[in-house]
Amino acid sequence: MSGNVLTSKLSSGYELPMIGLGTYARKAEPGQYCQAVEWGIETGYRHIDTASCYKNEVEVGEGITKKINQGIVSRSDLFITTKLWNDSHARADVIPALKSSLSNLKLDYVDLYLIHWPVSVNDKGVDTGIDFVETWKGMEEAVKLGLAKSIGVSNFNEDQLERLMKNSNIKPAVNQIEINPTLSQHKLVNFCKERSVVPVAYTPLGLISEARPEFIGKDIIKTDSKLGELAKKYGKTRAQIALRYLVQRGVPVLPKSFTKSRIEENFNIFDFNLDEQAMAVVDSYNINHRCVPGSDFAKFKFYPF
Numbered sequence: 334m335s336g337n338v339l340t341s342k343l344s345s346g347y348e349l350p351m352i353g354l355g356t357y358a359r360k361a362e363p364g365q366y367c368q369a370v371e372w373g374i375e376t377g378y379r380h381i382d383t384a385s386c387y388k389n390e391v392e393v394g395e396g397i398t399k400k401i402n403q404g405i406v407s408r409s410d411l412f413i414t415t416k417l418w419n420d421s422h423a424r425a426d427v428i429p430a431l432k433s434s435l436s437n438l439k440l441d442y443v444d445l446y447l448i449h450w451p452v453s454v455n456d457k458g459v460d461t462g463i464d465f466v467e468t469w470k471g472m473e474e475a476v477k478l479g480l481a482k483s484i485g486v487s488n489f490n491e492d493q494l495e496r497l498m499k500n501s502n503i504k505p506a507v508n509q510i511e512i513n514p515t516l517s518q519h520k521l522v523n524f525c526k527e528r529s530v531v532p533v534a535y536t537p538l539g540l541i542s543e544a545r546p547e548f549i550g551k552d553i554i555k556t557d558s559k560l561g562e563l564a565k566k567y568g569k570t571r572a573q574i575a576l577r578y579l580v581q582r583g584v585p586v587l588p589k590s591f592t593k594s595r596i597e598e599n600f601n602i603f604d605f606n607l608d609e610q611a612m613a614v615v616d617s618y619n620i621n622h623r624c625v626p627g628s629d630f631a632k633f634k635f636y637p638f
């Protein structure tokens with residue numbers, strides 16, 4: 334499978350693919366990130382999402398380089414996102430942090446650079462309270478230097494996004510946030526869209542993913558017969574229904590997998606349409622449950638949730 338995945342137009346003028354490969358893992362064997370990226374590109378993924386704090390940029394870069402060298406894709410076919418970690422929020426730290434990511438990835442530029450969280454922290458894990466409006470000035474410099482084509486944020490709430498929009502020259506193109514059937518986020522999604530900020534869904538499988546055993550008890554979505562019937566009706570899996578639901582809401586998705594068959598399964602969501610009733614069924618699983626609450630930062634000045 335290869336080819337043209339639908340895209341979402343960013344305020345920067347660039348196009349962001351509606352599906353990207355997530356690459357965060359708590360644990361990985363050596364080579365696993367590289368292998369996933371290679372399978373992803375072979376499958377047709379053109380967007381890869383990484384971050385400096387995932388400590389996988391070197392391997393992700395290896396996967397990208399291999400596929401470019403094999404002539405499967407060229408750099409301009411790809412959309413690479415990475416993120417500024419919370420310990421580099423001082424304005425003067427942004428460009429050095431980005432240059433370090435680029436060197437890890439072996440790239441000259443990223444397509445999208447995000448402030449990973451609105452909170453800032455020092456190397457002892459203490460809140461430094463640096464205002465993200467200051468950080469953003471460094472992000473704008475990244476665009477001027479040609480090191481990032483587009484810039485955006487992640488895990489920002491409405492007030493934070495609004496304040497940043499009012500105090501910036503280049504507007505954030507994206508807000509990457511957790512969105513899935515059990516955290517449907519209609520309010521924040523609409524808020525972003527009204528301001529031409531594309532809401533991108535991380536953890537798009539939410540409680541459908543088998544990776545979240547800690548939420549046993551809340552995971553009815555894995556077994557509920559209504560969703561099972563829908564999956565059967567469309568000849569798809571629960572995961573595909575969840576991803577399709579987001580894409581139909583105009584929300585690009587970033588499913589992560591290390592499993593070749595799942596990387597392919599998650600990509601295979603562009604040949605069917607959920608009808609209104611089916612969309613409502615998926616929507617009905619919302620319980621406003623966060624898989625990624627960022628609890629370590631709960632007491633921080635700029636904690637978003």
Ligand SMILES: NC(=O)c1ccc[n+]([C@@H]2O[C@H](COP(=O)([O-])OP(=O)(O)OC[C@H]3O[C@@H](n4cnc5c(N)ncnc54)[C@H](OP(=O)(O)O)[C@@H]3O)[C@@H](O)[C@H]2O)c1
Nearest residue numbers: 355356357535536537538539542544572588589590591592
């Ligand atoms: N900006 C942020 O703060 C932030 C936070 C979290 C995540 N992210 C980004 O978003 C990406 C995705 O989020 P995520 O990794 O938390 O969650 P996710 O993509 O919703 O779920 C990933 C988990 O689901 C499993 N899985 C994948 N496809 C499946 C399928 N078809 N059926 C059943 N299980 C499946 C994977 O297992 P296997 O790998 O074993 O196949 C993996 O354990 C991350 O990798 C990262 O790039 C960003």
